[in-house]
Amino acid sequence: xxxxxxxxxxxxxxxxxxxxxxxxxxxxxxxxxxxxxxxxxxxxxxxxxxxxxxxxxxxxxxxxxxxxxxxxxxxxxxxxxxxxxxxxxxxxxxxxxxxxxxxxxxxxxxxxxxxxxxxxxxxxxxxxxxxxxxxxxxxxxxxxxxxxxxxxxxxxxxxxxxxxxxxxxxxxxxxxxxxxxxxxxxxxxxxxxxxxxxxxxxxxxxxxxxxxxxxxxxxxxxxxxxxxxxxxxxxxxxxxxxxxxxxxxxxxxxxxxxxxxxxxxxxxxxxxxxxxxxxxxxxxxxxxxxxxxxxxxxxxxxxxxxxxxxxxxxxxxxxxxxxxxxxxxxxxxxxxxxxxxxxxxxxxxxxxxxxxxxxxxxxxxxxxxxxxxxxxxxxxxxxxxxxxxxxxxxxxxxxxxxxxxxxxxxxxxxxxxxxxxxxxxxxxxxxxxxxxxxxxxxxxxxxxxxxxxxxxxxxxxxxxxxxxxxxxxxxxxxxxxxxxxxxxxxxxxxxxxxxxxxxxxxxxxxxxxxxxxxxxxxxxxxxxxxxxxxxxxxxxxxxxxxxxxxxxxxxxxxxxxxxxxxxxxxxxxxxx
Numbered sequence: 001x002x003x004x005x006x007x008x009x010x011x012x013x014x015x016x017x018x019x020x021x022x023x024x025x026x027x028x029x030x031x032x033x034x035x036x037x038x039x040x041x042x043x044x045x046x047x048x049x050x051x052x053x054x055x056x057x058x059x060x061x062x063x064x065x066x067x068x069x070x071x072x073x074x075x076x077x078x079x080x081x082x083x084x085x086x087x088x089x090x091x092x093x094x095x096x097x098x099x100x101x102x103x104x105x106x107x108x109x110x111x112x113x114x115x116x117x118x119x120x121x122x123x124x125x126x127x128x129x130x131x132x133x134x135x136x137x138x139x140x141x142x143x144x145x146x147x148x149x150x151x152x153x154x155x156x157x158x159x160x161x162x163x164x165x166x167x168x169x170x171x172x173x174x175x176x177x178x179x180x181x182x183x184x185x186x187x188x189x190x191x192x193x194x195x196x197x198x199x200x201x202x203x204x205x206x207x208x209x210x211x212x213x214x215x216x217x218x219x220x221x222x223x224x225x226x227x228x229x230x231x232x233x234x235x236x237x238x239x240x241x242x243x244x245x246x247x248x249x250x251x252x253x254x255x256x257x258x259x260x261x262x263x264x265x266x267x268x269x270x271x272x273x274x275x276x277x278x279x280x281x282x283x284x285x286x287x288x289x290x291x292x293x294x295x296x297x298x299x300x301x302x303x304x305x306x307x308x309x310x311x312x313x314x315x316x317x318x319x320x321x322x323x324x325x326x327x328x329x330x331x332x333x334x335x336x337x338x339x340x341x342x343x344x345x346x347x348x349x350x351x352x353x354x355x356x357x358x359x360x361x362x363x364x365x366x367x368x369x370x371x372x373x374x375x376x377x378x379x380x381x382x383x384x385x386x387x388x389x390x391x392x393x394x395x396x397x398x399x400x401x402x403x404x405x406x407x408x409x410x411x412x413x414x415x416x417x418x419x420x421x422x423x424x425x426x427x428x429x430x431x432x433x434x435x436x437x438x439x440x441x442x443x444x445x446x447x448x449x450x451x452x453x454x455x456x457x458x459x460x461x462x463x464x465x466x467x468x469x470x471x472x473x474x475x476x477x478x479x480x481x482x483x484x485x486x487x488x489x490x491x492x493x494x495x496x497x498x499x500x501x502x503x504x505x506x507x508x509x510x511x512x513x514x515x516x517x518x519x520x521x522x523x524x525x526x527x528x529x530x531x532x533x534x535x536x537x538x539x540x541x542x543x544x545x546x547x548x549x550x551x552x553x554x555x556x557x558x559x560x561x562x563x564x565x566x567x568x569x570x571x572x573x574x575x576x
């Protein structure tokens with residue numbers, strides 16, 4: 001399977017490129033001091049349980065002692081703890097650096113407030129606040145990024161606490177980084193490279209298959225384009241690139257997220273139903289796949305209405321079940337002999353692996369890293385390549401099936417109009433062909449002749465030598481007719497030992513010459529019986545030419561009269 005080997009090679013190249021970017025992004029420049037994860041004994045958090053607290057309340061003595069040490073470099077905001085405060089200190093080297101809030105998906109982290117202390121070290125502090133988050137408009141004074149950035153001004157007192165308030169109605173995992181500006185830019189370049197590869201692959205496959213769809217008009221290609229376009233738009237949005245390039249649209253971004261997620265599930269299901277031809281080959285599986293695709297439409301509708309929790313739940317159920325259902329359906333189709341399903345299984349396995357990786361990250365089994373956060377994006381990039389190969393293989397398979405069907409149809413057609421013993425056309429074909437040739441002859445004012453021939457004393461030949469010998473005589477006569485007549489002539493077995501030859505564009509005189517050549521050649525061929533004896537068999541022929549106003553029956557009757565005239569004249573001769 002050379003195509004399958006090529007697909008492995010493409011995916012390997014993709015993984016190598018993104019591995020390099022991920023390694024550089026997650027292990028940023030050892031020893032350079034470019035980035036540090038915000039973690040350690042001085043980083044503490046407090047869950048805001050009852051009602052929103054102000055900075056004055058959170059820094060009051062009653063609440064100051066309620067902070068708990070943050071274990072590890074990340075903080076989980078869940079439905080049970082939707083509002084969390086973080087307290088930490090920065091040393092003097094932090095001045096001029098960029099503080100980054102890095103959620104697993106920036107579109108979900110709704111409100112972020114960073115409180116920076118003002119005043120002399122060791123004294124009382126007042127706080128200035130910077131607001132951001134997915135439900136707040138983009139500030140014009142911030143660095144453009146997928147995540148949320150705050151510049152640390154030089155005047156922050158050394159050793160004073162900074163407070164960060166986070167709020168989200170959806171589960172999200174957040175990491176905190178402190179960057180030097182040049183290192184941040186280097187990291188962004190690497191991320192742009194990685195996502196440039198991912199988006200480039202998706203766009204390339206969309207464009208490539210669009211041109212094929214424009215040529216073939218195959219609906220499977222259209223559904224593939226809609227599926228990949230939805231996947232590209234979803235990843236672009238959920239990875240924060242919409243926010244980065246176009247700014248935030250509070251109240252719209254989250255609803256748009258569910259519309260795009262629903263589109264991925266809807267068109268992924270519809271594409272699978274079409275590609276695997278489930279309605280025809282697996283009708284029950286087709287119903288299940290249709291239900292899962294419809295769930296995608298419900299996700300989008302819930303997002304438009306504003307039912308974000310319902311959309312969240314439906315999207316996760318559909319995102320888990322759809323790849324499983326697709327893989328099972330593809331396995332069943334592969335078992336039925338549909339070869340392109342092998343690419344389909346591999347393609348959706350990549351996507352399922354990315355989804356499982358992301359789910360395990362959400363369950364805290366895997367860490368929040370490039371691979372876990374972007375597992376779905378990587379899986380989709382690999383899937384788009386393999387699905388394109390699957391479509392190409394599907395077209396090849398369908399073409400082979402069409403050619404086989406056409407050959408079978410042609411064979412069945414030949415059997416329906418051909419005499420099985422002699423290989424000549426049968427009486428059914430003679431009737432339709434003669435009528436069309438008469439119409440053609442009359443329209444163009446061209447001659448048309450008919451030759452009818454019958455074996456002489458054939459019953460006696462059969463009685464003496466058996467039906468096996470009689471069949472051999474009929475086949476030998478058919479071979480003689482084929483050898484003497486032209487390609488445009490139509491030779492038919494009329495019935496029993498009678499044959500008819502339609503000769504378009506031929507006068508009676510020319511047809512008479514052809515008839516005589518058949519008669520003399522056949523009579524000259526020795527026929528050896530089963531008893532090794534030589535049997536001489538002759539044939540009588542009648543020739544007729546189409547006259548004005550003649551029908552097919554009239555022309556046949558005229559040729560038949562001429563043939564019987566030849567028999568009355570002594571047989572083994574031609575009459576007109």
